Amino acid sequence: MKTHIPFLFFRKTITLGPEQAPLPPGYTLSFWRPGRFRIRPEGFPAMPFLVWGWCHALGVFATRDYGIMLIFRRGRLVHRTCLLPAHFRFPFMGPGDLQAAGIWTHPDHRGTGLGLVALRAVFHQLHGSGRTVWYMVREDNNASIRLAEKAGFQPWGRGRKLASPGLGMLGAFHITEGPSGRPSAIWPGSWYACSAPVPKASGSAAGLGAGPGRGRPPSGCG
Ligand SMILES: CC(C)(COP(=O)(O)OP(=O)(O)OC[C@H]1O[C@@H](n2cnc3c(N)ncnc32)[C@H](O)[C@@H]1OP(=O)(O)O)[C@@H](O)C(=O)NCCC(=O)NCCS
Numbered sequence: 001m002k003t004h005i006p007f008l009f010f011r012k013t014i015t016l017g018p019e020q021a022p023l024p025p026g027y028t029l030s031f032w033r034p035g036r037f038r039i040r041p042e043g044f045p046a047m048p049f050l051v052w053g054w055c056h057a058l059g060v061f062a063t064r065d066y067g068i069m070l071i072f073r074r075g076r077l078v079h080r081t082c083l084l085p086a087h088f089r090f091p092f093m094g095p096g097d098l099q100a101a102g103i104w105t106h107p108d109h110r111g112t113g114l115g116l117v118a119l120r121a122v123f124h125q126l127h128g129s130g131r132t133v134w135y136m137v138r139e140d141n142n143a144s145i146r147l148a149e150k151a152g153f154q155p156w157g158r159g160r161k162l163a164s165p166g167l168g169m170l171g172a173f174h175i176t177e178g179p180s181g182r183p184s185a186i187w188p189g190s191w192y193a194c195s196a197p198v199p200k201a202s203g204s205a206a207g208l209g210a211g212p213g214r215g216r217p218p219s220g221c222g
Pocket of ligand 1: 142
């Protein structure tokens with residue numbers, strides 16, 4: 001039987017952007033934006049990148065901010081952090097809010113700080129804007145929770161994906177516990193405990209066990 005693991009929701013308001021974290025030597029960083037005839041980066045899988053590209057092109061996203069922070073090493077993609085504007089799947093987001101989503105680091109490069117570099121670069125881009133960035137993660141994904149903590153996101157709630165019949169990609173996420181969700185007797189103490197240490201593995205076998213930690217790039221946090 002399929003189990004539905006709850007999600008944790010974090011958020012951060014970008015007032016003054018932090019200093020950009022330095023890239024380790026040999027890596028390059030760039031921010032991809034969709035263009036008129038370019039709705040996904042070359043070589044990216046259709047799901048979810050075509051869908052997101054069309055959401056941008058058709059105005060489903062609330063703002064024009066959709067883009068992807070990319071880190072390469074020797075011409076090879078080793079990290080991506082997508083920046084998604086508010087839309088119907090994330091009803092907890094305000095119209096000008098953004099979400100760091102689809103975050104992925106190549107297994108051979110995990111634990112080297114690339115996730116933090118990319119998030120800091122995103123914050124730097126939004127420097128002084130006062131905008132809110134959300135970070136949503138399955139509550140069993142310790143490495144990702146740890147990354148959110150290091151990047152200065154504040155825990156905001158806990159919730160679930162409400163599936164729409166047969167169309168997982170359309171399922172919306174709802175915060176059910178926390179300030180913007182149903183009042184909870186356990187808020188704020190017990191739903192969020194500091195993330196447990198992550199067992200480190202080497203090479204392409206590195207991962208987090210079950211769930212999105214395996215080597216194959218996940219389609220996104222959702
Ligand atoms: C979550 C993820 C993006 C973190 O990226 P990263 O570039 O490794 O980030 P960091 O280097 O800042 O490390 C973050 C944490 O990952 C854990 N980690 C370290 N080395 C690791 C390794 N070899 N394998 C797995 N996790 C590791 C540590 O807890 C680390 O925190 P620490 O620096 O305080 O020890 C990456 O593990 C990943 O791609 N996971 C699979 C996809 C996924 O789960 N995406 C997030 C969806 S919300």
